[in-house]
Amino acid sequence: xxxxxxxxxxxxxxxxxxxxxxxxxxxxxxxxxxxxxxxxxxxxxxxxxxxxxxxxxxxxxxxxxxxxxxxxxxxxxxxxxxxxxxxxxxxxxxxxxxxxxxxxxxxxxxxxxxxxxxxxxxxxxxxxxxxxxxxxxxxxxxxxxxxxxxxxxxxxxxxxxxxxxxxxxxxxxxxxxxxxxxxxxxxxxxxxxxxxxxxxxxxxxxxxxxxxxxxxxxxxxxxxxxxxxxxxxxxxxx
Amino acid sequence: xxxxxxxxxxxxxxxxxxxxxxxxxxxxxxxxxxxxxxxxxxxxxxxxxxxxxxxxxxxxxxxxxxxxxxxxxxxxxxxxxxxxxxxxxxxxxxxxxxxxxxxxxxxxxxxxxxxxxxxxxxxxxxxxxxxxxxxxxxxxxxxxxxxxxxxxxxxxxxxxxxxxxxxxxxxxxxxxxxxxxxxxxxxxxxxxxxxxxxxxxxxxxxxxxxxxxxxx
Numbered sequence: 001x002x003x004x005x006x007x008x009x010x011x012x013x014x015x016x017x018x019x020x021x022x023x024x025x026x027x028x029x030x031x032x033x034x035x036x037x038x039x040x041x042x043x044x045x046x047x048x049x050x051x052x053x054x055x056x057x058x059x060x061x062x063x064x065x066x067x068x069x070x071x072x073x074x075x076x077x078x079x080x081x082x083x084x085x086x087x088x089x090x091x092x093x094x095x096x097x098x099x100x101x102x103x104x105x106x107x108x109x110x111x112x113x114x115x116x117x118x119x120x121x122x123x124x125x126x127x128x129x130x131x132x133x134x135x136x137x138x139x140x141x142x143x144x145x146x147x148x149x150x151x152x153x154x155x156x157x158x159x160x161x162x163x164x165x166x167x168x169x170x171x172x173x174x175x176x177x178x179x180x181x182x183x184x185x186x187x188x189x190x191x192x193x194x195x196x197x198x199x200x201x202x203x204x205x206x207x208x209x210x211x212x213x214x215x216x217x218x219x220x221x222x223x224x225x226x227x228x229x230x231x232x233x234x235x236x237x238x
Numbered sequence: 239x240x241x242x243x244x245x246x247x248x249x250x251x252x253x254x255x256x257x258x259x260x261x262x263x264x265x266x267x268x269x270x271x272x273x274x275x276x277x278x279x280x281x282x283x284x285x286x287x288x289x290x291x292x293x294x295x296x297x298x299x300x301x302x303x304x305x306x307x308x309x310x311x312x313x314x315x316x317x318x319x320x321x322x323x324x325x326x327x328x329x330x331x332x333x334x335x336x337x338x339x340x341x342x343x344x345x346x347x348x349x350x351x352x353x354x355x356x357x358x359x360x361x362x363x364x365x366x367x368x369x370x371x372x373x374x375x376x377x378x379x380x381x382x383x384x385x386x387x388x389x390x391x392x393x394x395x396x397x398x399x400x401x402x403x404x405x406x407x408x409x410x411x412x413x414x415x416x417x418x419x420x421x422x423x424x425x426x427x428x429x430x431x432x433x434x435x436x437x438x439x440x441x442x443x444x445x446x447x448x449x450x451x452x453x454x
Contacts, residue, residue, distance in 0.1 A: 003316060068437035069430045070395035073409060077430055080422040168300070175302035179402060186305050199312035207301055207309075214300035 007201050015192055022188030023209050029102065029184060030171040033109035037170065038163070040114035045121025046147065059118065066115035072176050075108040079180045105177035113170050120162040124155040157228050164221040168214055185209050243421045244428045254411030255432060261407060262394045265332035269393075272333060273340025280345055291341075298338040303399045307331045311403060328400045336393055343389060347382035348374060387444035391437050398433075408432065 010019065048059035066074070079101070083091055097103060128151060136146040178187035189206035193199040244251070279291035298306070310331045315321050351374045359369030401409040412429040416422040 064438065064441075065434070068434045068441065070398040070409075070433055070437075072398040072401060073426070073430050073433055076409075076413070076422075076426050080416075081426050084423050172300075172302035175304040176399070178304065186302065186308065189305070190308055193308075193312060199316075203305065203309050203312065206305055207297075210302065210305070211297065211300045 003200065005200060006198065007204075009196065009198060010192075010201055010205060015196070018188050018192065019185075019205055022183060022185035022206075025102075025182065026171070026174050026184040026186075026209065027213070029105060029109070029174045029177060029182070030167070033106045033174070034113065034167050034170045036106065036110035037113035037117055040110060041117030041121055042152075044114060044118035045125065048118060048122045049125050063115045063118050066111050067119075071108065071112045071173055072179060074112050075105065075176060075180055078108045079104045101177070101180045101182045104180055105174070105182050109170060109173055109177070113166065113173070116169075117163070117166055120159060120166065121155065124159040124162070125151065127158055128154055154230070157225075157230055160221060160225045160228065164217065168217060171213060171217075172210065239424055240421065241424055241428075243415075243419050244424050247415045247419070247425075250411055250415060251408065251428070251432070254406065254408035255436075257405075257411075258394070258397045258407040258409075259436075261328070261332065261397045261400060261405075262390070264329060265336050265393050265397070266390055268329075268333045269337040269340050272337035273342075274344050276337060276341035277344035277348065280341070281348065295338045295341055298335060299342075303331070303335050303396055304402055306335045307399065307403055310334070324400075324403055324405050328403065328405050332393070332396070332400075336389075336396070339389055339392070340386075343382055343385045344378070347378040347385075350381045351377045384444055384448045387440065387447055391440040391444070394440065395433070395437060 010016065044059050044062050047055040048063070050056055050059075069077075083094060086094060094100065132150060132154065133146065136150040137143070141149065174184055175186040177184055178190075181187075183191070185206045189202040192202035192205075196202070276291050276295060279287050280295070282288050282291075307328065311324075311327045314327055314330065355373055355377070356369055359373040360366070364372065397407055398409045400407050401413070404410060408429060412425045413422075416425040419425075
């Protein structure tokens with residue numbers, strides 16, 4: 001095996017610029033799709049424990065649908081199939097957007113992730129004693145106020161570990177966006193390899209990006225978890 | 239829409255699905271023993287061994303499968319000196335990647351068995367190996383079963399990632415047909431339906447394990 005490692009090559013043009021773009025794309029793609037997924041997941045998770053039967057049924061249907069189709073297939077559906085069914089006006093507007101693959105990836109990853117988050121949220125809501133719901137309602141709060149002021153602050157803190165690991169999953173899943181030509185860090189590494197044949201260096205940069213971000217996220221979230229721990233509850237993992 | 243195109247190519251799609259299932263089964267069958275070894279290594283008293291296994295697991299877990307695939311496709315020919323068929327690279331990548339997830343499931347299964355059980359086993363005069371085999375593992379396996387079935391579905395869904403390197407599984411077959419016939423809409427909907435049904439069947443199976451366990 002003959003191979004000369006030259007990591008310094010990565011610091012020259014055009015590679016340095018490519019890497020910066022790739023890292024940034026991975027990061028904001030992950031953050032954006034995860035935020036959208038959190039909102040969707042919250043709505044669906046609440047629907048799944050709602051007292052309304054139709055809402056519950058919708059929640060189950062939603063979760064099963066988005067959970068049982070692989071993310072890559074869902075990306076293809078959003079990219080190749082859904083635009084065909086849009087009204088012509090909307091389709092024209094969509095196709096004129098600057099970064100159609102990027103927005104498709106956001107939508108696809110967000111919907112896929114939301115179904116998994118909805119399950120976590122349902123589990124967290126189930127972990128809250130029934131008395132909390134009843135107590136909130138009996139003090140005269142409306143249902144919306146109950147969720148906003150009592151349940152979500154409570155469930156949110158129980159969910160931190162699950163949400164953290166879900167974010168890390170989203171972060172790795174963004175690599176699949178390269179199939180619909182989003183140039184994130186994995187795609188960038190492959191591009192550099194194709195240009196320079198320096199595969200080890202290129203893939204090391206990509207791996208380092210994922211590993212360092214994972215490490216940083218875990219550190220921050222552990223800190224946050226400790227800071228926000230609800231007094232009197234058993235701390236998770238202790 | 240014209241669903242005839244799906245019917246006309248159903249044998250190709252069936253072959254793609256077979257390839258996906260084969261890859262899935264191979265990955266599960268090979269990752270599970272490797273995962274067990276990793277888990278046992280992590281719980282070992284030998285510090286260097288547990289440290290090595292833990293770092294391997296953490297490195298793998300923080301990388302996406304696509305990137306592991308890229309790594310192997312680049313590295314394997316470099317190490318052995320000649321090109322390898324995609325099948326080999328994809329199989330190795332899947333085993334390396336998924337064994338780590340299996341090892342975490344096995345580890346938490348073993349750790350879910352109470353420490354007292356081991357002391358009790360040892361105090362009745364069983365050896366360490368016998369305690370592991372007759373007391374800890376039977377309970378651990380039962381505790382792991384739901385997570386294991388879920389992970390098998392994850393592997394099946396993950397088999398689509400082999401599409402990226404042109405491996406002929408279901409998604410790749412259907413994209414080839416879509417390109418040739420110019421009918422992506424029908425083909426991708428049909429493909430999604432196939433994945434949906436197989437995964438749903440798998441998760442129903444997983445749920446049965448769970449109810450069985452809770453009844454026991």
